[in-house]
Amino acid sequence: MVQTKFQAYASLKPGEKLQQWEYEPTPLGPHDIEIQVTHNGLCHTDIHMRDNDWNVSKFPLVAGHEVVGKITQIGNDVNYFNIGDRVGVGWIRNSCRRCSACLRGEENVCRQGYTGLIVGNHGGFANKLRTTADFAYKIPDNLDSASAAPLLCAGITVYTPLRTYIKNPGMKVGVIGIGGLGHLAIKFARAMGAEVTAFSTSVSKEAEAKSFGAHHFYNWNDAEKMQQISGSQDLILSAGSSEIDWDKAFKLLANNGVFCLVGLPVSTLNIPLLSLVFGQKSVVGSVVGGRRFMNEMLEFAAINQIMPMVETMPLSHINAAMDKVANNQARYRIVLVSE
Template sequence: MKVSAFASQTAKAPLTPFNYNLDAIGVNEVTLQVIACGICHSDVHMMDNDWGIAQFPIVPGHEVVGEVVEVGSAVSHLKKGMRVGVGWQRSACLSCPECLSGKENLCDANEGVIVGHHGGFASHVRVDSRFAFPLPEGIDSLHAGPLMCGGITVFSGLRQAGMTSGQRIGVIGVGGLGHMAVRFAKAMGNSVTAFTTSASKVEELGRMGADEVIVTEGGRLVKKPSKPLDIIISTVTAPLELGAYLEALGADGTLSMVGVGSETVTLPLMSLLGKRRRFMSSPIGGRGEITQMLNIAETFNVKPTIEVFPMAQANEAIDRVRKNTVRYRAVLKV
């Protein structure tokens, strides 16, 4: 099958049209005809080879919504014509202790959709069928993509940090991930404090349900939240004054980092010790969590606020992501 796509040929290069052929389908694989694809900041990190793992040419795109058009001979749970979502992960071994306990995202053999494979800025994408998730009817195709990476990352990052309901949740950075963190935390019955560098986002954060908004100066927290927080999730890559954020947590509070740059961080251990606070990080989410997240998104009407671009305007959309002017997730439509 011939795939028409957009690819960067080298690190930091703009996207240009790129065609490639898909080989014969594997027994457990599925091919999707792309309907829409969200743009995650990780696509930009990969295009720039910030993490040193990109292989060029790279076709970005890992918030994919597509229609199943081809199924491998061993696939029985997906049929042609079904609408599915795919996130960062395209496969795992499914037999290691992590996979067998529903933590496929922590599998040593996990493969990324855009790591050594071509992603969703394209007419078609191929993945392991066990990582293509049937989408609930109540979630439309343009809103579903961002849930598949950004949504699951903040949902899992908050849940693994201990989020239930009735808690005080802080969210650092109100971009694609951050605005979905605000919505999930609110929908699940929590009070939310948002930390943003963008004063222009304050009003809309109120409409999103944030109870308190603190405008920060870059990574500097200039004002403490009115009450200690139970969990803070950081969705920014830029360096933060972590000590100040730790001090904004109450006893047994957790700082969960999902936006992670390549820098090494230093933590004031006395801030952790004195109130038994925790510091953690978290990648995407397991398959069970993805299914749960989609159900919660449908039930509580949690959806991203999106700006839709035709796939042919992918470069324009990427530029807007780089400039932090997208409100709040760009989605490419085929």
């Protein structure tokens, strides 16, 4: 049977603007689904992949890994979805399913290495997507598609460490960087019962940060204020993509505090060892999340009405949208809507 070609926006070479492109999809496997794409959250990772910053991109590249749409075809062995179901797909396409991490629902740290949706595969910047059904997620009815899309990467990226390290209500949680990740971190941390402090170099973001749920806001460049709250935070989530003063960040941590990186600045982390050892502090990283937390996060967001601040643009404006994200002009996530 002749396959119908999918219409996509692809980068044909590293660093090139995306252009209209079509490709022949792989046959629908017994464990696969086909999705009519309606919404794509635009993540900075899509730009990194376009530019091959991590040397893992394969071209032509169809990016897009915060995908929402409706199921149009179902593989023969898929018995938990129906045609027409609204589903989302995030960064992880598949994993080994057998290691101890996968069996815990932590496929994001699969011991064999998970398969990324857009690493060697085509993603959601297209009219349709075929992917593994087991890594698609039903979108709760009271989450609209434009709000749900960024949750599939940005949302799960901050939810996983917050869910892991917030042990009780009233914990003091600091969020460094009020952008696509940070504004969602504030919302989730507040809903989990934490006392939330936002840190930013952009003083103009104070009102917005507090509207997201931050109890306190501090200008990162105000040395006197930062000194006054030294040792105050039980958990700090570093959500920015720019290098910061790591020593300053560590001084904010309380004893037994956890410093967690989810943003990826291109830099070397210099850890102040005396503070680390004598304060019994921890430095951790966290990458997206597995199926256990993804399903939980979507339900938590629906119940608590945690939605990102989004700006919608037509998918055909993908290059303009990427420029806006690259220039730090998005407030706070751009969602591309299929036309």
